[in-house]
Amino acid sequence: MRSSAINQRFGARSDWAKPLPSERMTGDLHGRTLPCMKPGAVAEAKPRQHSGARIVLAHHEAGHAVLSAALNDAPHQVSIVADAATHGRTTQRMIARPSSLAQVYLAGFAAEHVLRGRRPRQLDQEVGFSILARTDPELMKAFDGAELRDGHRAIGEVLRVVQARTDDEILLEINRLYDAARESLGSVWPAVQRVASALVEAETLSREEMFAAIGRDDIYRPVFVVQARHGLPIR
Numbered sequence: 001m002r003s004s005a006i007n008q009r010f011g012a013r014s015d016w017a018k019p020l021p022s023e024r025m026t027g028d029l030h031g032r033t034l035p036c037m038k039p040g041a042v043a044e045a046k047p048r049q050h051s052g053a054r055i056v057l058a059h060h061e062a063g064h065a066v067l068s069a070a071l072n073d074a075p076h077q078v079s080i081v082a083d084a085a086t087h088g089r090t091t092q093r094m095i096a097r098p099s100s101l102a103q104v105y106l107a108g109f110a111a112e113h114v115l116r117g118r119r120p121r122q123l124d125q126e127v128g129f130s131i132l133a134r135t136d137p138e139l140m141k142a143f144d145g146a147e148l149r150d151g152h153r154a155i156g157e158v159l160r161v162v163q164a165r166t167d168d169e170i171l172l173e174i175n176r177l178y179d180a181a182r183e184s185l186g187s188v189w190p191a192v193q194r195v196a197s198a199l200v201e202a203e204t205l206s207r208e209e210m211f212a213a214i215g216r217d218d219i220y221r222p223v224f225v226v227q228a229r230h231g232l233p234i235r
């Protein structure tokens, strides 16, 4: 029952249903973690350092968390504490429509983009890799944790809507959703920044602590306006 319900939500592909080593299921049936893989940045992301990498990571997680709260489900927990496989993670149920979930997956990179004023190269690397791996499944197996990447998961959501698509069509859709995610976060940016600052200080936030950081800001209406402008339905 439980696993078939999860299959229904995440599609029948085994990478969605199978518990992965770095995946943390919450108590909710559809709870899952967005682990944010940051290869190459491990040395910079030491706890208790207000390094540039740590601030970027905090904004990355805050982006996932705030957009998920607006479009999907408020995270149970947001963290920038590194574990063996990931540098940070948000944990929430993934219950919204695929176009919203894809944006939640893309929101980490989108927040980095707003923060630094440029599109993160890692987004294009992950998306390009995932598109290549569609025709070469061995590629996926060769890279540990590739199935956990934000870019790969966003493509998984895009492919749930329409099955047979060309690479160019997938890229166009990813870019459209990425722009919507980036503009949505831009519309509530002070709230994202406060969640990121709270993360830099506390490292891990509960749902209540995240909303305390957001304060009285409306994180819904501005995001819904952006979604409507992009022709994206909500929930």
Ligand SMILES: [Zn+2]
Pocket (backbone or CB within 6 Å): 034, 035, 036, 037, 060, 064, 105, 108, 109, 150
């Ligand atoms: Zn991420």
